[in-house]
Amino acid sequence: xxxxxxxxxxxxxxxxxxxxxxxxxxxxxxxxxxxxxxxxxxxxxxxxxxxxxxxxxxxxxxxxxxxxxxxxxxxxxxxxxxxxxxxxxxxxxxxxxxxxxxxxxxxxxxxxxx
Amino acid sequence: xxxxxxxxxxxxxxxxxxxxxxxxxxxxxxxxxxxxxxxxxxxxxxxxxxxxxxxxxxxxxxxxxxxxxxxxxxxxxxxxxxxxxxxxxxxxxxxxxxxxxxxxxxxxxx
Numbered sequence: 001x002x003x004x005x006x007x008x009x010x011x012x013x014x015x016x017x018x019x020x021x022x023x024x025x026x027x028x029x030x031x032x033x034x035x036x037x038x039x040x041x042x043x044x045x046x047x048x049x050x051x052x053x054x055x056x057x058x059x060x061x062x063x064x065x066x067x068x069x070x071x072x073x074x075x076x077x078x079x080x081x082x083x084x085x086x087x088x089x090x091x092x093x094x095x096x097x098x099x100x101x102x103x104x105x106x107x108x109x110x111x112x113x114x
Numbered sequence: 115x116x117x118x119x120x121x122x123x124x125x126x127x128x129x130x131x132x133x134x135x136x137x138x139x140x141x142x143x144x145x146x147x148x149x150x151x152x153x154x155x156x157x158x159x160x161x162x163x164x165x166x167x168x169x170x171x172x173x174x175x176x177x178x179x180x181x182x183x184x185x186x187x188x189x190x191x192x193x194x195x196x197x198x199x200x201x202x203x204x205x206x207x208x209x210x211x212x213x214x215x216x217x218x219x220x221x222x223x224x
Contacts, residue, residue: 009154032211043204043215044157089156093211102213104156 002027004092006105014113019062019077021108023090026071033066033073034091034102044089082114120205120216127223129197135190135219137205145208146188150174151218152201160203163188192221199223 003026013019025031032051036044048057050066050073057064062077073090090105118139127133139146144165149157159172161180169180179191188205202220206213 004156006156034212041217043206043217045215046212049212101159101162104158106154106156 002029002092002103004090004103004105006090006108008108009106010109010111012111012113013080015081016079019075019080019084019110021075021088021090021110023073023075023105024071025073025090025092027092031066032093033064034093035062035064035073035075036089036091036104038087038089038107040086044087047088080110080112082112085110085112118205118207118214118216120203120219122219123217125219125221127192127195127221129195129223131195131223133192133195133221135192135203135205135221137188137190137216138186139188139205139207140186141207141209142185143207143209144185146182147206147208147213148172148178148180148188148190149204149206150201151204157204161190195221195223197223 005024030052034049035047037047038044048059050057055066064073064075066073087107087109089107092103121136147162148160150160151157158174160174160178161172162170163182166182166185177193181189200222202218204218205216
């Protein structure tokens with residue numbers, strides 16, 4: 001089946017520190033991988049997307065690279081800001097999955113201390 | 115641009131009560147979704163609908179009903195609210211492979 005694992009429930013950093021959020025996935029199909037970000041009081045919004053065709057996605061200073069060998073899709077940012085504080089979800093959309101259905105990880109709460 | 119609206123923003127109910135949450139979108143998109151969000155558990159799919167009058171069960175459909183009488187609206191009903199239940203219910207619409215979410219309805223059951 002399709003599943004996503006995010007082991008880090010919470011990450012706390014100071015401003016300008018390096019961010020790394022771990023994500024691994026399992027699928028029998030061809031994956032499209034997403035990172036969604038959710039700010040307080042809002043619904044999740046797309047941060048970046050990667051398909052098997054392009055391997056790497058980036059947006060607003062965040063980067064994620066799809067590694068088929070390790071089935072990983074980690075999120076990185078070189079220097080975080082207080083405004084990056086939010087919940088980050090690693091999300092799997094498997095091609096052939098019914099009707100564009102997405103599978104969400106448990107989410108990682110990022111807290112950035114000024 | 116279009117919007118996706120969820121009402122109410124906050125919903126307080128009593129144990130055993132039937133509660134209805136509403137979602138409206140003006141994108142004319144076909145596929146819509148209802149998710150439940152619990153702290154530390156990510157988003158779990160309750161129901162989805164590929165077009166008006168279509169309903170498909172997700173992983174968490176027990177205890178819920180849904181209705182899609184027209185393409186622009188998708189309602190979710192909690193058939194019998196559970197005491198001390200607290201969760202956020204998120205509605206989403208599909209645009210090709212991406213999903214766009216509403217702001218959510220926060221449910222509290224006393």
